Amino acid sequence: MANDTFSALAHPLRRAIVERLSSGPATVGEVTRDFGVSKPTISRHLKTLEEAGVVSRVIAGRNHRLALRPDTLAEASGWIESQRRRWEALFDAVGEYLEERADQA
Amino acid sequence: MANDTFSALAHPLRRAIVERLSSGPATVGEVTRDFGVSKPTISRHLKTLEEAGVVSRVIAGRNHRLALRPDTLAEASGWIESQRRRWEALFDAVGEYLEERADQA
Numbered sequence: 027m028a029n030d031t032f033s034a035l036a037h038p039l040r041r042a043i044v045e046r047l048s049s050g051p052a053t054v055g056e057v058t059r060d061f062g063v064s065k066p067t068i069s070r071h072l073k074t075l076e077e078a079g080v081v082s083r084v085i086a087g088r089n090h091r092l093a094l095r096p097d098t099l100a101e102a103s104g105w106i107e108s109q110r111r112r113w114e115a116l117f118d119a120v121g122e123y124l125e126e127r128a129d130q131a
Numbered sequence: 132m133a134n135d136t137f138s139a140l141a142h143p144l145r146r147a148i149v150e151r152l153s154s155g156p157a158t159v160g161e162v163t164r165d166f167g168v169s170k171p172t173i174s175r176h177l178k179t180l181e182e183a184g185v186v187s188r189v190i191a192g193r194n195h196r197l198a199l200r201p202d203t204l205a206e207a208s209g210w211i212e213s214q215r216r217r218w219e220a221l222f223d224a225v226g227e228y229l230e231e232r233a234d235q236a
Contacts, residue, residue, distance in 0.1 A: 032141035035211070048214040050221055099215040106140070106208035109153040113199045116155055 031102045034078035039063070040071050044080065044094065051093040054083075136207045139183035144168070145176050149185065149199065156198040159188075 034040055039061065046052060046060055058068045072092065075081040079098040084091045139145055144166065151157060151165060163173045177197065180186040184203040189196045 030141075032137045036135075036137035036141055041210075044214050048217040094214065094218045096215045096218050099211050099218075103208040103211035103215065105146075106204050106211075109149050109199065110201045110204040110208065112153040113201050113204075 030078035031080060031098055034075050034080050035102070037071065037074075039067075040075055040080075043068075043071060043075060047081065047092060047094045051091050054090045054092060057092060135183035136185060136203055139180050139185050140207070142176065142179075144172075145180055145185075148173075148176060148180060152186065152197060152199045156196050159195040159197060162197060 035044070042061065043057060046057060052060075054068065054072065057072075058065055061068065072081065072083075076083055079095055082093050082095050084093070140149070147166065148162060151162060157165075159173065159177065162177075163170055166173065177186065177188075181188055184200055187198050187200050189198070
């Protein structure tokens with residue numbers, strides 16, 4: 027699990043970019059226009075997202091097309107979910123044990 | 132979606148603490164011992180995890196017992212998964228469209 031993925035998602039503008047891209051690929055120009063922030067600001071945040079493997083960029087001539095990388099997202103949510111599930115499973119097991127003990131009393 | 136959750140998970144020691152706690156509650160002393168780092172270091176990272184709502188602390192006399200908060204984890208993984216699913220759904224829809232078009236050709 028890379029630090030970078032969670033760091034990349036720890037900023038509201040970068041999460042907004044991810045939400046924008048989840049509804050389909052977009053050019054850098056489109057993303058910049060959508061958020062009404064400066065080009066250097068968008069560039070900096072896109073760089074963070076790309077370095078973390080959350081977003082990919084395909085360059086075709088003057089067009090830079092951005093897309094989500096579902097594999098990276100799946101890895102990040104998978105790590106969180108596996109911790110949560112382990113915790114819940116433990117509590118289910120303890121709950122069952124207590125119920126059985128109550129039945130025997 | 133709070134920034135804090137992803138920031139909290141963006142550090143290897145804090146993720147290791149989450150992994151430790153996913154197998155059951157532990158005291159601060161136990162966690163400190165397990166990781167072989169200084170008490171101030173653990174305290175600082177625990178504070179970040181608590182402020183982000185990832186970890187809870189129950190104080191009973193001299194015992195500080197730490198536990199995971201599965202609700203916060205579920206919210207974080209849920210956000211990531213909903214982005215990934217939207218993206219995958221889009222690609223499934225485009226794929227079906229292309230297949231139908233190919234069938235008609």
